[in-house]
Amino acid sequence: MPRALTKLNGPPLPSQPPRTIARGPLALLRFSGRLALLFTPLLILLATAAGLFLLSFGYPDISVSLVAAAEVTTGIALVLALATLYWQIRVRQAAQRGLHSVEERVVDLFESAMDPIVGIDEAQRIVAFNAAAERTFGWPREAALGQRLDMLIPERHRERHRAHVDAFAKTGKTSRRMGGQTVLTALRRSGEEFPIEASISQYLEGGVPRLTVFLRDITDRIRAQSQLAATAARMRGILDSAMDAIITVDDAQRVVLFNAAAEAMFGYAQEEAIGLPLATFIPARYRASHAGHVKRFGGEAPLSRRMAEARIITGLRRNGEEFPIDAAISHLEEGDATYYTVILRDVSARERALSDLRESKRELQELGAASEATREQEKSRIARELHDELGQALTMLRMDVAWCKANVPEAAQGVAAKLDRMETLLKGTVAATRRISSDLRPLMLDDLGLVPALEWLVQNMSQRSGIQCEFSTDDPSLTLPPAHSTAVFRIVQEALTNIAKHARASRADVSVRRDGNDVRIVVSDDGVGFATDDPRKPESFGLLGLRERISLLRGTAAIRSVRGTGTTIEVTLPVAAPDRP
Numbered sequence: 001m002p003r004a005l006t007k008l009n010g011p012p013l014p015s016q017p018p019r020t021i022a023r024g025p026l027a028l029l030r031f032s033g034r035l036a037l038l039f040t041p042l043l044i045l046l047a048t049a050a051g052l053f054l055l056s057f058g059y060p061d062i063s064v065s066l067v068a069a070a071e072v073t074t075g076i077a078l079v080l081a082l083a084t085l086y087w088q089i090r091v092r093q094a095a096q097r098g099l100h101s102v103e104e105r106v107v108d109l110f111e112s113a114m115d116p117i118v119g120i121d122e123a124q125r126i127v128a129f130n131a132a133a134e135r136t137f138g139w140p141r142e143a144a145l146g147q148r149l150d151m152l153i154p155e156r157h158r159e160r161h162r163a164h165v166d167a168f169a170k171t172g173k174t175s176r177r178m179g180g181q182t183v184l185t186a187l188r189r190s191g192e193e194f195p196i197e198a199s200i201s202q203y204l205e206g207g208v209p210r211l212t213v214f215l216r217d218i219t220d221r222i223r224a225q226s227q228l229a230a231t232a233a234r235m236r237g238i239l240d241s242a243m244d245a246i247i248t249v250d251d252a253q254r255v256v257l258f259n260a261a262a263e264a265m266f267g268y269a270q271e272e273a274i275g276l277p278l279a280t281f282i283p284a285r286y287r288a289s290h291a292g293h294v295k296r297f298g299g300e301a302p303l304s305r306r307m308a309e310a311r312i313i314t315g316l317r318r319n320g321e322e323f324p325i326d327a328a329i330s331h332l333e334e335g336d337a338t339y340y341t342v343i344l345r346d347v348s349a350r351e352r353a354l355s356d357l358r359e360s361k362r363e364l365q366e367l368g369a370a371s372e373a374t375r376e377q378e379k380s381r382i383a384r385e386l387h388d389e390l391g392q393a394l395t396m397l398r399m400d401v402a403w404c405k406a407n408v409p410e411a412a413q414g415v416a417a418k419l420d421r422m423e424t425l426l427k428g429t430v431a432a433t434r435r436i437s438s439d440l441r442p443l444m445l446d447d448l449g450l451v452p453a454l455e456w457l458v459q460n461m462s463q464r465s466g467i468q469c470e471f472s473t474d475d476p477s478l479t480l481p482p483a484h485s486t487a488v489f490r491i492v493q494e495a496l497t498n499i500a501k502h503a504r505a506s507r508a509d510v511s512v513r514r515d516g517n518d519v520r521i522v523v524s525d526d527g528v529g530f531a532t533d534d535p536r537k538p539e540s541f542g543l544l545g546l547r548e549r550i551s552l553l554r555g556t557a558a559i560r561s562v563r564g565t566g567t568t569i570e571v572t573l574p575v576a577a578p579d580r581p
């Protein structure tokens with residue numbers, strides 16, 4: 001018996017040759033050998049007795065040959081017996097060598113095991129303690145051997161543990177996992193407790209049960225598990241504090257993750273949602289196209305941590321309510337599996353606000369249009385009143401003054417001079433009244449039509465500003481609905497005013513043309529130009545009003561300007577727009 005095993009495993013085992021080595025002809029040989037061995041002395045005895053007996057009766061010849069026969073038989077039997085014995089010794093030696101090498105292998109395994117292995121006897125005293133056990137528990141083998149197993153178990157668990165091991169020993173079973181699902185606690189020499197996993201096995205040694213406990217220090221695993229759990233909890237916390245719903249589905253589009261915002265958004269508890277198909281959260285009529293979308297997306301290159309695409313889709317709450325959601329989807333390959341994560345934002349409120357905003361803008365535009373129309377009417381009325389009433393009265397006055405001047409007596413000193421001054425003043429006032437009146441709204445626009453009014457406007461601007469202004473049209477008799485002609489007039493007026501105010505131009509061109517159902521107005525100058533994308537100046541409402549007027553009539557405006565080269569305003573107004581004033 002090797003010393004190592006003795007050291008490890010207490011007193012040596014009585015070694016027994018294996019019983020199964022000889023079979024068939026060998027067994028027969030052995031049997032006959034044993035038989036010969038057994039009967040050899042008896043045969044010698046019998047032959048000798050017969051020889052002596054026959055000798056005494058006077059047949060010495062026979063007795064001698066009998067004795068010789070007995071001797072020969074005995075010799076053969078002896079040789080047979082010796083051969084059998086020799087052979088048996090050889091077999092036994094071979095078996096023992098085999099056993100030794102098995103033992104060595106066991107010892108080797110025992111010693112090189114990564115996990116602690118502790119052997120105990122029926123009194124729960126330690127009889128084997130491998131190198132891993134020394135490392136794990138901190139006890140040298142010499143200190144552990146012969147001690148009670150208790151030394152490796154925290155005080156409070158000893159009683160229970162002992163009972164458990166005893167109970168196991170009584171079952172006569174050969175092996176069992178200890179502790180079931182619960183983690184056992186062991187004690188190091190330093191007093192530190194640590195989690196272990198254990199299984200126990202037993203065998204009988206000369207009728208006495210021997211137990212071997214296989215242990216595994218799972219401190220690292222437990223730590224890793226708890227770190228993993230903490231990470232998962234942190235992750236869950238982040239997911240649940242996200243304002244957006246986050247749903248992850250697997251390849252089969254079944255939910256595997258569902259955060260708190262998703263619970264609130266769709267009305268399903270997380271536990272209910274896990275495993276449901278993604279289609280549950282989409283109205284039936286969109287399901288096919290949505291599934292196709294996700295699948296198509298799956299065909300693209302794998303993505304992680306990147307939003308692939310954002311778009312508005314329709315979601316379905318548990319109560320059947322549909323609502324708009326802004327969705328982004330990303331996918332992640334994990335081994336063979338693909339996971340899709342959709343991040344969803346309920347944009348009902350945003351959409352509602354947007355449509356409210358659109359509505360209020362429309363109302364404001366209508367209000368603006370109405371007030372503009374009223375203003376236009378008012379201007380027109382004042383302009384006409386100024387022209388007709390005041391203008392007429394002033395003209396009459398001027399004629400009267402002229403009569404007085406002609407008929408003033410020579411004697412009335414200084415009256416003629418006064419009348420001269422009055423006449424000049426009246427002339428100026430009449431001109432001013434005309435100018436104010438036509439600035440308010442040229443009566444030509446109502447009386448003669450758009451083209452004469454524009455011609456007058458362009459000429460008037462040219463005279464006032466000194467810039468050379470040209471007007472051109474392809475249709476001198478162009479007539480538009482009142483709202484449109486007013487708009488065209490005001491657009492050209494604003495553009496020309498801007499040229500006069502800002503452009504420092506030498507030339508301006510105005511053209512108004514018919515283009516199918518549209519009317520196109522182009523006003524360009526060769527002035528200094530400006531940056532059209534600059535923010536609007538706080539007091540500047542001219543271009544804003546121009547755009548507003550155009551959008552009310554569902555037209556389009558393009559303002560192009562290059563610094564140092566000039567500005568072009570191009571407006572297209574659809575004329576066949578009967579539903580707007």
Ligand SMILES: Nc1ncnc2c1ncn2[C@@H]1O[C@H](COP(=O)(O)OP(=O)(O)O)[C@@H](O)[C@H]1O
Nearest residue numbers: 498499502503527529530540541542543544567
């Ligand atoms: N034809 C133009 N040439 C150069 N600058 C212009 C022209 N038209 C407009 N601008 C610039 O655009 C600004 C905004 O014009 P507008 O909205 O009509 O306001 P306002 O004329 O009251 O300043 C002007 O202040 C001017 O700087």
Ligand SMILES: [Mg+2]
Nearest residue numbers: 497498542543
């Ligand atoms: Mg202006």
